[in-house]
Amino acid sequence: MRTAREFNFDGLVGPSHNYAGLSFGNVASFSNVRSSANPRQAALQGLAKMRALEARGFAQAVMPPQARPNFRLLRRLGFSGTDADVLARAFREAPVVLACAWSAAPMWTANAATVSPSADSQDGRVHFTAANLNNKLHRSEEHVQATRTLRAIFGDASRFVVHDALPPVPAFGDEGAANHTRFAASHGAAGVEFFVYGRVEFDPSAPSPKKYPARQTLEASQAVARLHGLDPARTVFASQNPDVIDQGVFHNDVIAVGNGNVLFYHEQAFADEAATVDALRRALAGVDTDLAPVRVATSQVPVGDAVASYLFNSQLLTKPDGRMALVVPHECRENAAVSRYLESLVAGGGPIDELVEFDLRQSMRNGGGPACLRLRVALTDDEASAMHQGVIMTETLYAQLAAWVEKTYRDRVEPKDLADPQLALECTAALEELERILGLPGLYDLA
């Protein structure tokens, strides 16, 4: 069996981080609309998480932010003239469209792509499919830069394939790794890939939410599994419970997380809990692994508390001793039911025996927790050496990026600033410098 490590690629928060209330169905995004954001603090909070996990020996890398504002989108929608004209007119006539062009959302790299490691794919390469994120205007063009970035980092075609996003239509709504997890005896072993969808386009009788949108379709999940050359015997598709989508669980990673042989989940996560757990158990038996479900009951943590605290939007990381640490946001400590539950979880003798907490408030206010902020890529040592090395987190890279943030980021961005052409110039200059820091010239199309 190959040995591999799981790299977590965390999204670096961009210089125009802001709260625009763009994600209907995402409770935090809606509640914090038009409040002022602190890009500098947001980026430093994210970097602190990366640095702390790297210092503990976890493989950590950084995914660069995307260029904002998206002038291409604004010009395509009829705003013309100089960049300053475009911003001024969009601010007057279509402030929501303007906010979409400034969206902070690429920081949540769990939505950048779905990733299948080489141990699972038919051709023995690592496969990525950029997510089309077509349910939301503000996220629907992220795949263009995400594809470009992934190809810049994983350019070695003998080891990596980066597929284009699926067709951007409702039938193929794809939100990437936020609705995907992988179970295996170890990161290098053949595993079971688990896709959770919220809706079935071609079966109107399938369950779907009533109030909030289901962003991921079964059809999209199946297409990604085909593109990645996954073995059907080791692939499980399951329907999310539409009732929890209507309570703010807009991605499955708000109510479940998996790692190794552990599925940490809420009893209401899936439309059919017993069938889902059973399907995973059977698929894992095929790779000689016993599923270890860690089930949280509604009586322990109601769905509303899970959504408010982001208990399940945690990172489940395997430590060198084989036990697991759960990386949670501070909000979990501030919620009485969740905090009590977590105490009992780590004291209970199960696979999860440690909590690691981070202050990610700036990200949480837009509905993104520790798990949203990272894209998991399991790589063998050869694959890890073949990727671009400049994005791997080290003490030196951390120091460079923190200094760059301190120098170039504002500490306040509010809705009126989205009309400020100076902010746009600052963002471009910051990203030009970032290309140099990461050793990725031409990463952006900044012309």
Ligand SMILES: NCCC[C@H](NC(=O)CCC(=O)O)C(=O)O
């Ligand atoms: N995986 C977490 C994703 C959070 C993201 N939030 C946002 O886009 C909010 C942006 C804003 O409202 O300004 C979303 O809902 O897709």
